[in-house]
Amino acid sequence: xxxxxxEQTVLGAILICERFYAEAADLRVGxxxxxxxxxxxxxxxxxxSALHPIDTVTLAQKLERRNELESVEGIAYxxxxxxxxxxxxxxxxxxxxxxxxxxxxxxxxLAEKAHKLAADPSVSMAAIVEIGNSIGALGSGVDxxxxxxxxxxxxxxxxMHRGCWIFGIWMDGLTAISKFxxxxxxxxLTSPVNEGILQLxx
Numbered sequence: 645x646x647x648x649x650x651e652q653t654v655l656g657a658i659l660i661c662e663r664f665y666a667e668a669a670d671l672r673v674g675x676x677x678x679x680x681x682x683x684x685x686x687x688x689x690x691x692x693s694a695l696h697p698i699d700t701v702t703l704a705q706k707l708e709r710r711n712e713l714e715s716v717e718g719i720a721y722x723x724x725x726x727x728x729x730x731x732x733x734x735x736x737x738x739x740x741x742x743x744x745x746x747x748x749x750x751x752x753x754l755a756e757k758a759h760k761l762a763a764d765p766s767v768s769m770a771a772i773v774e775i776g777n778s779i780g781a782l783g784s785g786v787d788x789x790x791x792x793x794x795x796x797x798x799x800x801x802x803x804m805h806r807g808c809w810i811f812g813i814w815m816d817g818l819t820a821i822s823k824f825x826x827x828x829x830x831x832x833l834t835s836p837v838n839e840g841i842l843q844l845x846x
Contacts, residue, residue: 647745649728650738651681656725657735658688662698664735665689671739675746680716684725687712700726 645653654671658664665688676682687706691698700722707713716722758776761767 645741647677647742650741650745651676651678652725653729653733653738654735654742655681655684655688656727656729657733657738658698659700659703659722659726660729660733662692664733665692665698667735668739671742672746675742677745677749680721683707683712683716684722 654668658668668685669689669692671685673682673686676685684703684707687703687710688698691702691706696702700719704713704719704722707716713719758772761772
């Protein structure tokens, strides 16, 4: 079962039985590989926070109000998420699979970053060791805090309505923000996107 199928199973299970959301609520947006799945999971969180039911109808309405329905391939895709979900699914199992896949992607990105830094003679050994420690922490289940030196520009983040500044680049709305999170899984949302306000942690 590939990463995408696992994500579809988790999202589909929640649509079948919204109580499953509680078992998946500690997943981070960046744990999902596809941007469309990140958007869907975010909006599920919005519905849950507002104590609204989570199903294909309410989710489609939520996405439509935010002009995001087309970006996730429409209501047909939401409906298709339910297809293939096992009867009486053990969502906890799939949540663990999803989190493990996300951890492996993060480990690969950190290893790639360590390789690039090691090839740069201007980078201190302490910086390289710090990334190595981050990779080592992944296996212990610790929520990794990526090295401060590697993303100094994070201090320039300014939260804004309907988008945000990240590293001096304007992220115009949820699609751009989700793309950033997909490409930088070492960052996570510390609060839901609400009316476009974003908070990040690393």
